[in-house]
């Protein structure tokens with residue numbers, strides 16, 4: 001059995017593994033895809049002290065940092081169930097999709113999240129070529145250009161306000177009759193001179209020239225007319241889905257499906273901690289996920305030295 005078993009090998013899981021291994025305790029990481037979401041991006045310019053890097057390069061660096069320590073890395077392993085310890089201080093079990101069962105005195109859940117896609121033609125083709133999901137990450141790449149934000153909830157409206165300060169013009173597209181964001185945000189958005197709001201707008205296509213994005217096509221659901229706006233970037237803001245389907249009913253989740261953690265990364269289950277995008281901790285960013293991963297590992301270590309095995 002492990003002392004610490006980390007489920008998920010993104011920035012949070014990798015940081016947790018390094019911190020746990022440095023305590024000299026038996027550490028394992030089971031991950032479906034080591035590196036996590038950073039594999040899907042190109043430029044990373046906000047991990048402080050690293051001026052500029054690329055996603056796959058950053059993911060490889062995470063893995064080699066973990067491999068520098070005595071950590072069991074179990075890559076391409078998908079967890080399907082968590083069974084809590086049957087007695088205080090007992091072993092927590094993680095059942096894998098391949099039938100295997102891993103046991104550990106403490107577990108850190110860092111299975112991350114995924115951006116909901118709009119699923120229209122052009123979205124996959126122009127990902128990282130104009131189609132973006134994270135305004136804090138990619139906003140500055142569109143300085144002085146025209147962009148659209150899809151989604152009129154809080155995250156879409158926040159993104160539009162944020163981007164309006166950087167880019168030349170923002171079009172905000174909302175499917176429903178009105179924006180669903182908090183009134184104070186909507187008022188702020190409406191006060192901005194370089195924003196156009198389209199409601200009853202159903203995105204139908206992200207258009208491009210074969211190399212990069214050049215516009216967005218949508219149906220005006222009031223008139224049934226198809227419209228096309230020329231632009232250089234589209235931010236999809238229709239939800240970030242935490243990867244917690246497999247622990248529903250076992251670990252306490254928020255109404256958005258995020259694992260509820262306290263300031264030490266502790267979940268509602270003894271010996272079970274969580275870190276990164278999968279948790280209720282706000283602002284889903286690499287630097288935050290790594291900090292939270294380190295914190296969860298230190299909390300797990302603290303738990304281990306205070307909790308005698310039965």
Ligand code: FAD
Nearest residue numbers: 008009010011012032033036037041079112137276277286
């Ligand atoms: P993730 O990176 O999501 O990793 C989750 C890990 O869990 C993966 O290893 C996954 O395979 C594994 N996993 C999931 N389910 C299971 C399961 N059931 N069993 C086993 N393993 C499982 N942030 C920035 O700070 N700067 C940027 O420039 C930036 N750009 C981004 C660009 C894009 C396109 C995207 C999508 C995100 C970007 N982000 C950026 C956000 C950043 O990638 C995330 O905040 C960060 O990766 C979160 O780390 P994490 O470890 O919590 O989760």
